[in-house]
Amino acid sequence: MARVRMPIGVFTSAGGDLTAAINKVLEVGVNSVQFHAPGPDQRSRARAREIADQFSEAGIDISLVFCGFAGERYDTIPIVRETVGLVPAATRAERLQNTKSIADFASWLDAPGIGIHVGFVSEDWDSPEFAEVVNVIGEVADYCAERGLTVNLETGQETAGTLLHVLDTAKKPNLGVNFDPANMILYGSGEPLEALRKVGKYVKSCHCKDATWSSKPGVEWGVEVPLGQGDVNIEKFVTILNELGYTGPLTIEREISGERQTTDIKAGIKVLRDIRVRLGIR
Numbered sequence: 001m002a003r004v005r006m007p008i009g010v011f012t013s014a015g016g017d018l019t020a021a022i023n024k025v026l027e028v029g030v031n032s033v034q035f036h037a038p039g040p041d042q043r044s045r046a047r048a049r050e051i052a053d054q055f056s057e058a059g060i061d062i063s064l065v066f067c068g069f070a071g072e073r074y075d076t077i078p079i080v081r082e083t084v085g086l087v088p089a090a091t092r093a094e095r096l097q098n099t100k101s102i103a104d105f106a107s108w109l110d111a112p113g114i115g116i117h118v119g120f121v122s123e124d125w126d127s128p129e130f131a132e133v134v135n136v137i138g139e140v141a142d143y144c145a146e147r148g149l150t151v152n153l154e155t156g157q158e159t160a161g162t163l164l165h166v167l168d169t170a171k172k173p174n175l176g177v178n179f180d181p182a183n184m185i186l187y188g189s190g191e192p193l194e195a196l197r198k199v200g201k202y203v204k205s206c207h208c209k210d211a212t213w214s215s216k217p218g219v220e221w222g223v224e225v226p227l228g229q230g231d232v233n234i235e236k237f238v239t240i241l242n243e244l245g246y247t248g249p250l251t252i253e254r255e256i257s258g259e260r261q262t263t264d265i266k267a268g269i270k271v272l273r274d275i276r277v278r279l280g281i282r
């Protein structure tokens with residue numbers, strides 16, 4: 001069976017009630033997901049098999065497993081800088097081990113890769129901090145390569161120029177980008193479409209998410225809004241992905257919860273379906 005190019009997907013969770021999560025995916029009518037890795041106590045080989053089987057029986061593909069770590073906080077941009085990803089030195093060794101455990105879990109699920117927020121990589125490319133972060137990313141990439149996994153770095157916390165320099169310096173074929181255009185706006189780290197063109201050859205997956213700019217970009221958060229209602233220009237975003245030869249899923253991420261999330265995701269799916277038709281993607 002020929003695979004659909006750029007299938008529409010959603011970001012879900014496999015850590016809580018899996019049947020409910022799967023039913024929600026089926027309710028919105030897609031068959032591709034990314035999800036956060038469950039906590040360490042749920043990352044056994046047996047649990048991975050159960051999760052993989054449940055998604056497979058529902059006809060849903062797992063396209064990426066996302067890393068997250070205890071102690072990460074997203075309250076403000078300065079707090080993200082201090083607490084998120086592999087950048088903070090105090091937690092780096094422990095989180096590296098955790099990332100490897102998530103990679104094992106992803107491989108048992110037969111997922112193609114892991115996604116990760118590395119954190120605020122130093123914009124000073126000659127600094128020891130930059131070199132240390134590139135090293136740790138390289139170690140993750142090597143560990144994942146041995147398991148047949150890609151490592152997709154989420155965009156947003158650093159500029160596209162710095163992200164590109166990380167990738168060019170690390171030089172790992174399985175290392176790429178999970179491009180989230182809204183994050184570029186939320187964090188004030190650059191115009192997202194220009195950034196997409198810049199790192200385009202490395203894009204292995206994406207988040208379809210929208211946002212509006214803050215009046216103080218980089219200092220205060222922008223606002224995440226339903227897909228198509230923000231400053232991303234989602235049609236242009238998909239157009240550029242298409243021009244880049246990207247064929248992977250268009251994974252909708254809507255970072256709210258409850259009924260409103262489902263409503264917004266359904267509306268987002270409609271937005272993407274219409275764009276796919278206009279661009280002749282099938």
Ligand code: MG
Nearest residue numbers: 154180207253
């Ligand atoms: Mg994202």
